[in-house]
Amino acid sequence: MEKTRRIGLPAKILMILGSLVVIAHILATLAFTGPQTPLRDSLQPALNKYFLGPLDQGWSLFGPGPYSQDEYFLMRACLSPLEVCADGASAGAKFSEWRNVTEEEMAPAAGNIFSNRASKQSKTIHGRFWTAASDLSAQQRQLIADNHIQGQEVFGVELDSAEAKQKYSASELRNLRAYERMETVAVGFATLYAKKTWGDGVSIVEVQMRRDPVTPFSQRHDPPKEQSQIFTKIGWRDALEFNEETLAAWK
Amino acid sequence: MEVTNAQAPSIRNWLSNNKNAPAHLVSKIADWFVFNRNADYGLAVMRIASGTFILGWLLINVPVANQVWGPGSAFWDPYRAVLGYKWPLDILRDAGAGFFWGWYSFAILLAVAFILGWRARLITPVFFIFYTAINAQNTAIADGGNYFIRIMLIYMIFADISRRWSLDARRKAIRGSQAANTDTQVGTVLHNLALCLIVAQLCLVYFEAGMYKVQGSMWQNGVAMYYPINSEAYGVFPWLSALLSSNTWVVVLLTYFTVIVQIAFPFLLFNRITRRIALISILGMHIGIAVVMGLPFFSGIMASADAVLVSAGTWIAIGTWLGIKSRALARRIPIVKDHIRPEECADRELAAEPQRVPESEAENREPSLV
Numbered sequence: 001m002e003k004t005r006r007i008g009l010p011a012k013i014l015m016i017l018g019s020l021v022v023i024a025h026i027l028a029t030l031a032f033t034g035p036q037t038p039l040r041d042s043l044q045p046a047l048n049k050y051f052l053g054p055l056d057q058g059w060s061l062f063g064p065g066p067y068s069q070d071e072y073f074l075m076r077a078c079l080s081p082l083e084v085c086a087d088g089a090s091a092g093a094k095f096s097e098w099r100n101v102t103e104e105e106m107a108p109a110a111g112n113i114f115s116n117r118a119s120k121q122s123k124t125i126h127g128r129f130w131t132a133a134s135d136l137s138a139q140q141r142q143l144i145a146d147n148h149i150q151g152q153e154v155f156g157v158e159l160d161s162a163e164a165k166q167k168y169s170a171s172e173l174r175n176l177r178a179y180e181r182m183e184t185v186a187v188g189f190a191t192l193y194a195k196k197t198w199g200d201g202v203s204i205v206e207v208q209m210r211r212d213p214v215t216p217f218s219q220r221h222d223p224p225k226e227q228s229q230i231f232t233k234i235g236w237r238d239a240l241e242f243n244e245e246t247l248a249a250w251k
Numbered sequence: 252m253e254v255t256n257a258q259a260p261s262i263r264n265w266l267s268n269n270k271n272a273p274a275h276l277v278s279k280i281a282d283w284f285v286f287n288r289n290a291d292y293g294l295a296v297m298r299i300a301s302g303t304f305i306l307g308w309l310l311i312n313v314p315v316a317n318q319v320w321g322p323g324s325a326f327w328d329p330y331r332a333v334l335g336y337k338w339p340l341d342i343l344r345d346a347g348a349g350f351f352w353g354w355y356s357f358a359i360l361l362a363v364a365f366i367l368g369w370r371a372r373l374i375t376p377v378f379f380i381f382y383t384a385i386n387a388q389n390t391a392i393a394d395g396g397n398y399f400i401r402i403m404l405i406y407m408i409f410a411d412i413s414r415r416w417s418l419d420a421r422r423k424a425i426r427g428s429q430a431a432n433t434d435t436q437v438g439t440v441l442h443n444l445a446l447c448l449i450v451a452q453l454c455l456v457y458f459e460a461g462m463y464k465v466q467g468s469m470w471q472n473g474v475a476m477y478y479p480i481n482s483e484a485y486g487v488f489p490w491l492s493a494l495l496s497s498n499t500w501v502v503v504l505l506t507y508f509t510v511i512v513q514i515a516f517p518f519l520l521f522n523r524i525t526r527r528i529a530l531i532s533i534l535g536m537h538i539g540i541a542v543v544m545g546l547p548f549f550s551g552i553m554a555s556a557d558a559v560l561v562s563a564g565t566w567i568a569i570g571t572w573l574g575i576k577s578r579a580l581a582r583r584i585p586i587v588k589d590h591i592r593p594e595e596c597a598d599r600e601l602a603a604e605p606q607r608v609p610e611s612e613a614e615n616r617e618p619s620l621v
């Protein structure tokens with residue numbers, strides 16, 4: 001005799017409500033990770049809020065444009081006291097040579113698919129910094145290439161101040177803050193790298209992000225002799241302060 | 252004559268014959284959700300494989316962990332301040348080296364427990380917290396595999412991932428029939444909802460990755476594959492990249508294969524034969540990405556989730572075959588051979604006979620897979 005199987009009420013309720021939640025979540029994920037559409041825009045800012053934190057994701061994975069350039073993080077430092085560095089080499093300031101941090105980091109990863117993540121630190125900073133800098137105007141890009149030391153604000157104003165709200169529109173301010181965050185990350189990384197390399201005497205650092213496009217497919221058998229390079233430059237900045245534990249992790 | 256009229260093909264007859272079809276369909280779907288914890292072997296393989304990849308990832312990064320995710324990552328603080336990770340996922344932000352190393356070491360132990368399927372109901376959410384808190388320290392350095400498994404761990408919290416091939420399953424088996432049927436309907440529904448989320452997320456990732464690619468001119472021209480593998484970051488073996496890029500046909504076919512497989516993946520799952528083609532193709536793609544582009548963690552994590560799409564029968568056959576091979580290997584190692592008594596060998600020979608899934612069980616499982 002066939003045994004009749006009954007579905008309990010809690011299971012029924014869970015099945016119905018759970019299915020609705022699953023469908024809503026997947027549709028939201030599709031909207032959040034998909035291309036920019038009016039539908040997606042209409043769901044903002046709720047969509048961004050929902051996917052903030054542990055649900056954050058993006059699946060373009062080498063699309064629409066594949067990764068087609070080498071990205072390098074270059075830096076140098078001034079190894080004299082800040083006041084001496086501010087007056088330049090003529091005042092006796094000692095400057096380090098330029099270092100290609102990305103190349104140095106990636107050297108142990110060559111031919112090794114199981115390399116650790118330290119080999120990609122500067123490259124990941126480069127990627128995010130470049131995107132943030134690309135959203136700036138030509139005038140603002142000139143400002144970031146200039147030197148701003150001894151506490152000078154890069155954009156001439158503290159970005160969280162009322163003055164900044166008057167000077168810039170809301171979208172401009174959003175872009176500037178996003179840039180400032182990434183510049184601080186880049187300068188912080190350069191500071192730690194410089195202190196690891198040249199010791200605690202580092203007072204200011206200068207960073208350049210360089211992109212070398214991969215030789216075009218059509219020229220791969222006969223690559224051009226001169227490799228083109230694109231730069232985004234951060235002028236001299238004050239070295240950042242870090243606590244002992246952070247410094248110890250880099251030594 | 253009446254019989255002939257009744258069978259005449261017409262919309263009315265079809266509707267009349269199938270008037271109960273919607274009710275049957277709803278009933279079938281409800282049964283699928285309530286009476287069987289589907290893809291239990293697939294989820295076991297996903298647990299073991301993804302756990303192993305996370306464990307490997309944690310161990311490989313031990314020499315640099317303090318710098319990349321520990322106090323050494325403080326320079327990321329302005330960036331991670333806006334990422335939205337709340338307590339306990341941001342617990343490492345101000346942590347010292349001692350606390351960080353304690354956390355990292357415990358994450359390694361949790362990975363082992365996760366692989367073994369030990370107290371999975373408790374371990375999975377704790378593992379998610381430990382793993383995600385480490386990643387939240389430096390999300391920029393994470394690859395697609397880190398992102399994907401973080402989301403999968405959330406879904407796996409609700410699934411019965413230690414039902415097969417685990418210490419939990421072993422403990423239940425030792426307790427015997429008394430505790431054999433402890434599955435609750437609510438637990439089963441949650442398990443199957445989690446399975447739906449896993450499969451939907453998997454399909455979404457492949458489909459969107461393909462759709463983004465198809466919009467790019469380099470993918471349309473069939474040369475996109477050439478570029479990343481010839482960059483310093485993703486061309487781990489320059490000689491291999493050069494070999495693959497030397498022939499235009501190879502580049503174009505690999506480029507188109509990648510796009511087509513990713514977009515077609517969700518649609519190929521509906522039929523058993525095309526599902527196998529999809530899984531083999533996507534596995535081939537992952538192996539290629541792992542070796543040529545040096546992304547074994549990303550590829551391994553993605554491939555481990557694909558395991559839920561493989562039927563229970565296939566996994567049992569693979570498990571049995573692996574069991575036979577490992578026992579044969581063990582008998583060749585003198586120290587192990589000395590510890591196996593002749594009667595044990597005989598028992599194991601018998602046990603090594605390929606297991607068959609009971610027909611009733613197989614009937615329940617096969618159609619239930621996506």
